[in-house]
Each structure stands twice: as C-alpha cells, then as structure tokens.
Amino acid sequence: MVSGIFHTSYKSDMALRRTPAQKIRLGLFILFILVFPFFASRYTLTLANQVAIATIGAIGLNILTGYTGQISLGQGGFMAVGAYTAGLLTVRLGMPWWASIIIASLVTAGVGALFGIPSLRLKGLYLAIATLAAQEIILWVVTHWKALTGGVEALVVPDPTLFGIRINSEFNFYWLAWALVGITALATVNLFRTHYGRAFIAIRDQDIAAEVMGINLFRYKLLSFALSSFFVGLSGALIAHYRSIVTWERFTIDVSVLYLAMIIIGGLGSVSGSLFGATFMTLLPALLNNLGRSLRGVFPQITSIMPFIQQATFGLVIILFLILEPEGIKKLWEDVKDYFRLWPFSY
Amino acid sequence: MDLFIQLTLTGLTNGAILALAALGFVLIYKSSDVINFAQGEFLLIGAYVLFSMMVQFHLPWTIGLVITMIVAVAIGVLVERLVLRPLIGEPIISVIMATIGLSSLLRAIVSTIWGNQPRAFPPFIPSKPVHILGATVGADRLWAIGIAILMLVLFNLFFTRSKEGIAMRAVADDQQAAMSMGISVKRIFAWAWSIAAVTAAIGGALVANIVGVGPELAGFGLRVFPVVILGGLDSIPGAIIGGLIIGLLEAYVGGYIGMGLNQVISFIVLIVILMVRPYGLFGQEIIERV
Numbered sequence: 326m327v328s329g330i331f332h333t334s335y336k337s338d339m340a341l342r343r344t345p346a347q348k349i350r351l352g353l354f355i356l357f358i359l360v361f362p363f364f365a366s367r368y369t370l371t372l373a374n375q376v377a378i379a380t381i382g383a384i385g386l387n388i389l390t391g392y393t394g395q396i397s398l399g400q401g402g403f404m405a406v407g408a409y410t411a412g413l414l415t416v417r418l419g420m421p422w423w424a425s426i427i428i429a430s431l432v433t434a435g436v437g438a439l440f441g442i443p444s445l446r447l448k449g450l451y452l453a454i455a456t457l458a459a460q461e462i463i464l465w466v467v468t469h470w471k472a473l474t475g476g477v478e479a480l481v482v483p484d485p486t487l488f489g490i491r492i493n494s495e496f497n498f499y500w501l502a503w504a505l506v507g508i509t510a511l512a513t514v515n516l517f518r519t520h521y522g523r524a525f526i527a528i529r530d531q532d533i534a535a536e537v538m539g540i541n542l543f544r545y546k547l548l549s550f551a552l553s554s555f556f557v558g559l560s561g562a563l564i565a566h567y568r569s570i571v572t573w574e575r576f577t578i579d580v581s582v583l584y585l586a587m588i589i590i591g592g593l594g595s596v597s598g599s600l601f602g603a604t605f606m607t608l609l610p611a612l613l614n615n616l617g618r619s620l621r622g623v624f625p626q627i628t629s630i631m632p633f634i635q636q637a638t639f640g641l642v643i644i645l646f647l648i649l650e651p652e653g654i655k656k657l658w659e660d661v662k663d664y665f666r667l668w669p670f671s672y
Numbered sequence: 673m674d675l676f677i678q679l680t681l682t683g684l685t686n687g688a689i690l691a692l693a694a695l696g697f698v699l700i701y702k703s704s705d706v707i708n709f710a711q712g713e714f715l716l717i718g719a720y721v722l723f724s725m726m727v728q729f730h731l732p733w734t735i736g737l738v739i740t741m742i743v744a745v746a747i748g749v750l751v752e753r754l755v756l757r758p759l760i761g762e763p764i765i766s767v768i769m770a771t772i773g774l775s776s777l778l779r780a781i782v783s784t785i786w787g788n789q790p791r792a793f794p795p796f797i798p799s800k801p802v803h804i805l806g807a808t809v810g811a812d813r814l815w816a817i818g819i820a821i822l823m824l825v826l827f828n829l830f831f832t833r834s835k836e837g838i839a840m841r842a843v844a845d846d847q848q849a850a851m852s853m854g855i856s857v858k859r860i861f862a863w864a865w866s867i868a869a870v871t872a873a874i875g876g877a878l879v880a881n882i883v884g885v886g887p888e889l890a891g892f893g894l895r896v897f898p899v900v901i902l903g904g905l906d907s908i909p910g911a912i913i914g915g916l917i918i919g920l921l922e923a924y925v926g927g928y929i930g931m932g933l934n935q936v937i938s939f940i941v942l943i944v945i946l947m948v949r950p951y952g953l954f955g956q957e958i959i960e961r962v
Contacts, residue, residue: 396765443946449764450707450905454897455946458939461894465936578894582772589769630784637780643773647766648758 341514346666362499370495372611377502378563379603381509383587384596385556388513390585391594392522393549394529395444399456400584402440402463403554405576407433407561409467412482412571422566429562430555436463437554444546448532460578468573480571498567505563509556510596516552525549529594586639590646592655601654609642610635679927680920685813685882687919688820692875693892694899694911695827696868702844702906703864706756706767710775711872712893717778718744718873719793719880719889720786726794740877741870748869749862756861775893790886816878823874824912827867831908836863844906898938902945904955913953 332338342348362370382404389397410432414425440459444452516522524545527535536542565571583606591602617631627634650656693711700708721743725736755774759767795812831837842850843860851857879889899918903910918938926934951957 390765396768443943447946447950450768451901451946451950453765453768454901455943457894457897458942458946461939462936462943465932465939469932582776585769586773589765593765633780633784633788635780637777637784640773640775640777640780644755644770644777647762647770647773648755651762651766 339518358503362496367495370499372608374495374498374502374567376604376607377499377506378560378567379584379587379607380506380600381563382557382560382584383591383599383603384509384513385553385560386584387588387594387596387599388516388525388556389549389553391588391592391598392517392529393525393546393553394532395441395546395549396449396453397456397550397553398453398578398581398585399440399460399463400557401576401578401580402460403433403437403557404561404564404580405463405467405573406436407558408565408571408576409480410558411562412480412565413473415482415566416480426559426562426566429565430558433558433561434551434555437557438547438551441547441550444550445543457578457581460581464573464576464578467576478572480565482565482569482571502563502567505559506600509559510600513556513596521545521548526594583639586643588653590642590653592653595655597658598653598655601658605654606639609638613638675927679923681813681817683920683923684916685816685919686922687916688817689875689879689915690892690895690899690919691912691915692820692823692871692878693896694903694915695824695908696871697896697900698903698906698908698911699840699864699868699871701900702908703840704752704756704861707764707771708868709768709771709893710751710778711868711896712889712891713775713778713782714744714747714869714872715876715879715892716782716889717747718869718876719885720782720876721873722877723791723793723880723885724786727791737874737877740873744869744873745866748865748867751869752861752865756865757858788886790884793880793884795881810882812881816882819874819878823871827871827908836860840864895938898942898945900952901942901950902952904952906956907952907954910952910954 330344332343337343342351361373365373382400386397386400389395407429411422411425411429414420414428415422418425420428440456443455447455517526524535524540527538527540528542528545528549532542561576564575568575587602587606588599589602590605591600592598613635614631617627617634620627646653693715696714697708697711700706718740722733722736722740725731725739726733729736731739751774755770756767759770831841839850839855840860840863842853842855843857847857850860875892876889879892895918899914900911901914902917903912903914918941921941922934922938925937945952
C-alpha cells in the first residue's frame with residue numbers, strides 16, 4: 326500500500342507518469358498494442374483499426390467539449406471536411422497521402438475555427454444548436470456542391486504507400502493508425518501541460534472568471550475549436566484512406582451523436598477516457614452482431630431486427646451511463662485503481 | 673400569384689405542424705428546463721400508433737385518436753419519471769445526451785414494432801382539392817392548419833384560464849416559489865411532458881395524414897430547433913409565430929429559389945438568429961451572474 330508520493334525534483338513532479346505503477350501500466354499497454362496484431366484475426370484487426378480512428382476523433386472532440394466545455398454537435402461535418410479534402414487532394418491533385426492528410430487536417434482546423442465564431446456569443450445549449458446547424462449546413466454543401474465533391478456519389482481514394490509498402494491490408498494500416506493515435510494522445514496530454522491547455526480548462530470551469538484573469542476568451546475558444554478540428558479532420562482523412570470510398574452517409578448527425586456518446590461514456594476531459602469511450606462504442610455493435618449470429622438458431626428473426634437492437638442499445642447505454650455513472654468509464658477505472666492502491670483500506 | 677398562394681398555404685400547413693411540435697418542446701423547456709431532443713420521436717410515435725389503431729385494429733379514427741393521446745400521455749409520464757427525474761441538477765450536456773439517447777431508443781422501438789418501410793396512411797381527413805383565391809390546395813392541408821390553430825387556441829386558454837395551466841407557468845417561472853405556494857412540481861413536470869407528447873402525437877397524425885407514415889417523420893424533430901430559437905426557447909407565442917415563419921420561409925425558398933436550398937435555409941436562419949439575437953423574437957434574456 327502506498328502512503329504518499331514524494332517528488333524531489335520539478336521534473337519528476339511534472340512528469341506524465343509519476344509513479345512506478347503508472348509507468349508499468351503504460352509499458353504493458355504499449356506492449357499489448359505492439360504484440361496484438363501478430364495474434365489477432367483479420368476481423369479483430371479491422372475492429373482495432375476502427376477503434377484507432379475513432380480514438381483520434383474522440384480525442385479531438387474531447388479537447389473541445391471535455392476540456393474547454395464547448396458542446397459541439399458538428400463532429401460529423403468536420404470529419405466530412407477532413408475526409409473529402411484528403412480524398413480530393415489525393416485523387417484530383419495526385420498529392421502523396423501523407424501530405425493530403427496533413428493539409429486536410431489544417432483545412433478542417435480552419436473550418437472548425439470558422440464555425441467556432443458563434444462561441445463568442447453563445448454558450449451551452451445555444452452553442453450546441455449552432456453546431457447542429459453547422460453540421461447540417463456542411464453536409465448540405467457536401468451533397469449539393471457536385472462540381473467539387475461529386476454530390477451524393479462516392480469518391481474513390483487509392484491506398485496510401487509508406488516507404489514503398491502499400492498499406493492495403495488491415496495489418497499494415499494498423500501500424501499507421503495506432504502510431505497516429507500515439508502521436509495524438511501525446512500531443513493532447515502535453516497540450517494540457519502548457520498554458521494554452523490550462524486556459525481551456527479555465528474557460529470550461531468558469532469563463533467569466535477566466536476572462537477577468539486576462540484570458541482572451543475569443544482567441545482561446547477559437548484556438549480550441551481549431552485544435553479540436555485538426556484532430557477530427559485527421560480522423561476523417563484517415564477514414565478516407567482506410568475505407569477507400571468516401572460518401573456523405575458516413576458523416577451525418579448520427580456520427581456527431583456517436584462521438585459525443587463516446588466521450589461522455591468514456592469520460593469527459595481525459596485522453597484515456599476518449600480511448601475507453603471509442604473502444605466501447607466501436608465494440609458494442611460488433612458484440613451485438615456476434616451475439617445475434619449465435620442466437621440465430623433460437624430466434625430466427627433476430628437478424629432482421631438487429632439494426633434496431635443496436636440502435637436501442639446505443640440509446641439505452643447512453644441513458645444508463647448518464648444516470649448511473651455520469652463521469653464515465655474512466656471513473657470506473659479510477660475506482661478500480663484506487664481500490665488496489667489503497668488496499669486494505671479501500672473503503 | 674397562383675404560385676404565391678399555393679406556397680403560402682403549403683408553408684402555413686407545415687408551419688402549423690412545426691408550431692405544434694415546437695409548442696411541446698417549449699412547454700418542456702419552460703417547466704423543467706430540459707431540452708427534448710426526442711420531440712421528433714414523439715411525433716413518430718403518435719403517427720404510428722394512430723396508424724396501427726386504424727389499419728391493424730380497424731378502429732374509426734376518432735377512437736384511434738383518443739387511444740393515441742392516451743398512449744402519448746403514458747409515454748410522456750414514463751419518460752419524465754424514468755429518464756429525467758434522476759437527471760435533475762446534472763449539467764446540461766448530460767441532459768442533452770440523455771434525450772438524444774432516448775430519441776435513439778424510441779426510434780429503435782418504433783422500427784422494431786412496425787418496421788421501417790414507409791406505409792400509406794389511411795387518410796381520415798378528406799383530401800379533395802379546394803380552390804382558394806385562385807390556387808388549388810388539398811382539403812387535408814386546410815384541415816391540418818385548422819386543427820393546429822384550434823389546438824394552439826385551446827392551449828392558450830389552458831395556460832391563461834385553467835388552474836393547472838397557471839400552475840405550470842408558475843413552476844416555469846420560479847420552482848421554489850411555486851413549491852412554497854403548494855404546487856406539486858413533480859405533478860407539473862408530468863403534466864408538461866404529457867401535454868408535449870400529446871401535441872407532438874397530434875402533429876404526427878396530421879403529418880402522416882398528408883405524407884404517409886415512415887421513419888423520416890423524425891426529421892421534423894430537427895427542424896423544430898430553428899423554430900424554437902427563432903421564437904424564443906421559453907415563449908409559447910414565439911413557438912407559434914416562429915413555426916409559421918419557418919414554414920413559410922421554407923415554402924417560398926423552395927418555390928422561388930429551388931436548388932434544394934429549402935432544406936438548409938432554416939439552419940442558415942438559425943445561425944443568423946443565434947448571432948444577432950440569441951434569445952429569439954419573444955424569448956427572455958438570461959443574465960448570467962457570477
């Protein structure tokens with residue numbers, strides 16, 4: 326049992342992993358990520374890739390909603406911007422995929438900042454509704470600007486190539502995706518060790534007090550929108566190259582709701598919460614599918630109502646988590662860690 | 673001129689139904705401070721229940737309508753008790769997400785019971801064409817406008833003359849003061865959600881009468897937001913006027929400008945209103961104190 330943590334230098338006090346237990350857990354996790362693909366089937370690798378892309382998007386949304394307190398229903402629209410920009414750059418201009426991904430993320434950051442302008446005047450519910458409107462407007466532009474995006478038709482994107490290896494299998498994409506997850510997570514965690522991050526948190530907690538203390542609300546809110554949209558655009562650009570086909574149906578308001586659910590269920594305001602939430606919400610429909618398949622002998626009509634069961638479970642899970650554990654899976658994980666840390670005095 | 677009158681009547685019909693849905697939304701917000709993202713699903717449930725009463729149980733539409741209203745009241749009370757009661761005092765994002773989750777759940781339940789293919793709805797309002805001022809419009813649209821206006825007048829009377837209505841306005845204004853006057857706030861919440869469900873159900877029945885029954889009815893729920901923001905989140909006359917304005921705006925833009933712009937014009941108006949006058953035409957300004 327630990328009776329306290331005693332640091333003897335600023336470096337160890339400000340480190341990302343301060344105790345041996347934390348370092349060991351992180352090491353085990355990284356080991357798992359590195360070893361996993363060699364033992365996993367193709368199906369599980371697909372799931373892992375989906376989780377990676379969702380995690381990047383969830384971390385982006387968490388920067389905006391979890392850390393800065395700006396509720397945003399525009400996730401789907403921003404991902405669409407990232408995906409279509411990356412796809413169009415690769416297809417129409419023939420740019421290498423890594424350049425189009427970076428430029429797509431920057432473009433999405435710009436669009437995000439643009440749609441963050443209402444946050445100057447709006448808070449809470451009104452901002453949520455404004456971002457809802459932004460989502461619908463972006464999607465309308467995507468489906469109606471035929472000359473640019475092909476309208477409602479799909480955009481086909483070729484596979485990326487890294488150091489000469491074509492990334493056209495789940496195994497190869499896994500490394501790219503999870504490397505980007507690592508970079509995103511590291512960047513975000515370090516963001517919140519800088520004064521920008523602290524400003525964001527101050528805005529979330531009590532923005533009028535933050536303004537009184539000299540934080541320029543407008544500038545930092547726009548910065549938060551831009552940073553968040555950068556990662557969301559990155560996630561969208563990855564989808565474009567992963568699925569090789571970009572259609573508007575992937576980026577509807579349901580996707581925005583899905584990502585909000587991810588960060589709320591996972592835990593607002595934390596990178597590990599985003600990972601938990603993304604994993605949970607991505608694995609849940611897959612789990613239900615498998616369950617349905619195995620029950621097919623007993624309930625033959627279960628395959629036809631499976632989409633409805635998935636939708637119902639989605640709604641039910643959100644409601645249950647909000648009522649029973651509003652701080653999300655991260656809180657549950659913290660409780661488990663605390664239990665073992667304080668044992669035998671964990672009451 | 674013909675086109676103008678045609679568009680006006682279409683716009684007024686859609687606007688009246690939007691106003692009905694918005695009315696329920698504003699009611700819930702006024703009395704319990706909750707944003708109900710599931711309002712579109714209440715419309716859906718109303719339409720489907722009436723459909724099944726008339727098609728599957730072969731009941732006349734009057735009885736079907738009464739049963740629909742009873743079901744709507746039951747659902748309103750259930751939702752309030754099971755989902756909203758535990759979330760009193762939680763931050764707004766939790767409440768928003770809870771109603772979003774609820775909308776998913778309700779839509780899935782409706783699809784499970786009735787499937788998600790659009791069905792033809794047996795019209796209980798005659799749809800023979802009527803000529804007004806040189807334009808032709810189906811009689812069912814006129815009936816829809818009439819019924820919606822009737823309901824809005826009834827609600828106005830309810831809120832100004834009846835005891836329960838005045839109690840609801842008191843709770844919306846100041847819960848603590850209302851409680852100290854002996855008004856049961858829990859009962860008022862149940863009332864608010866029931867009335868909201870009933871108005872949405874009737875709106876859904878009216879829409880289904882015109883366009884048939886299908887899961888896309890829930891799209892009405894999204895269009896409620898421009899209406900309530902335009903009118904003011906806590907203003908009942910605002911919901912009515914906002915609904916009519918948005919309905920007319922969509923009709924005119926669709927008719928005169930086209931290009932599919934009518935789907936998105938209400939959201940553009942929404943952003944403009946939010947930037948210029950966030951509390952809407954009739955809403956009350958919230959002054960935040962630190």
